[in-house]
Amino acid sequence: MQEKDVIMEALLSSNDEKNIIHNALIRFLESDFFFGPHCHQNVELCLMLKGECDIIVNGEVVTVHENEFMVLFPNCIHSFRVKHDKTANFLQMHFRSESFLNMDPKTYKQVKFLFYMATESKAYMKAKYSDEIFSCVKRIVYEINEDKQINNIALANLYIYELILLLSRDIQNSFNSVLKVDHPITAAAVEYINNNIEAKISLSDVAKNCNVSKRYLTEIFKKHINVTVNEYINITKIKKAIEYIYDSDESLTDIAYRLNFGSVQYFSAVFKKYAGVAPREFKNLNSRQV
Structure with a gap:
């Protein structure tokens, strides 16, 4: 009971130091944009609203189209590239993977997204996003950027848990391995x-x-x-x-x-x-x- 109280206290806290989310924002990239390569410890999610963007992951070029999302797991090498005749308008978010480490093994078995995030055995997942995922990410972006709203951080943190559960429903076929080198x-x-x-x-x-x-x-x-x-x-x-x-x-x-x-x-x-x-x-x- 005491452990559950601690977890609930962390979830409901509006303290910036307990914020799971590093950032959440709407981005627009012009044609010929390029950034990278880089890597980070955070989990990154890009949800494409309009246009398309190439995300180069461990050497593999993956194009994220309109109505698709891509999750990049911690410590994968990646770059962003927009073709000369394209632009990209998307929701982007980074959240802290360490918030979900050292959980009960049963939790990882039930929530596959957490398992792959914790083990770093996968580099990314990409799929069409559902209305539920789109709604959840929009709410996170809103709460993170509305710092005058009471309990905005606590709500955004709770939505991250919702997002993880949504992503864990049917993701096996969307995953890709950490690094494939055929040569x-x-x-x-x-x-x-x-x-x-x-x-x-x-x-x-x-x-x-x-x-x-x-x-x-x-x-x-x-x-x-x-x-x-x-x-x-x-x-x-x-x-x-x-x-x-x-x-x-x-x-x-x-x-x-x-x-x-x-x-x-x-x-x-x-x-x-x-x-x-x-x-x-x-x-x-x-x-x-x-």
């Missing part, structure tokens, strides 16, 4: 980088391990992963840094040198480029009680 040399390069992420890795090191030239590796890696080798190395290091921030008491300086960034300043610059905020700000944000 053997590209797959070997990815495996080498992932297995040696704490080392000081260069393009030359990866090419040598794969027994190919730097030029050839650069061409095929970009073709299959949609980012350069060096970008993938940095993004993977930042994903690992995020894990260390969450799972250890190491200082940011120790994490920077553990991942062989060379200097704290360079680590901070790379972290901000791909995570969107400086590492200290990220650590402070995620040390709050949600």
Whole structure:
């Protein structure tokens, strides 16, 4: 009973520090827009109202059309691109995945969306959105941006739970795996980088391990992963840094040198480029009680 009271108190609180939602807004992207690649710990949802947008996820180009939505799970590498003859008008939202970690295993079994979010075994889901999902996301956007309304944060948090239940009804066929690499040399390069992420890795090191030239590796890696080798190395290091921030008491300086960034300043610059905020700000944000 006491545990249920604590959960209900957190849900009904209007304290900003207990807000599950990072942001929720309406966005309009002009033609030829491009942003990325980057990754973050939050779950991201894009619900396309009009037009279309390419979202490049771990090297795979996925086009989100009008009346479709896409959910990006934590720590997947993604970019946004609008074609030269298109525009995109959509609802976008980020919410904190850590709010749903460490739950009872029975809950994950019953609510599949939570299972895939917690395990990070899937990169994204995309499907047509229902009237119920559209209504729920609209209400979240409204409450988050109406800060003069009483209990707006509490209501928005409750709507996130509603959204998760709606998304969990029939989602199995909408999921995609974290990273599919069909080309053997590209797959070997990815495996080498992932297995040696704490080392000081260069393009030359990866090419040598794969027994190919730097030029050839650069061409095929970009073709299959949609980012350069060096970008993938940095993004993977930042994903690992995020894990260390969450799972250890190491200082940011120790994490920077553990991942062989060379200097704290360079680590901070790379972290901000791909995570969107400086590492200290990220650590402070995620040390709050949600």
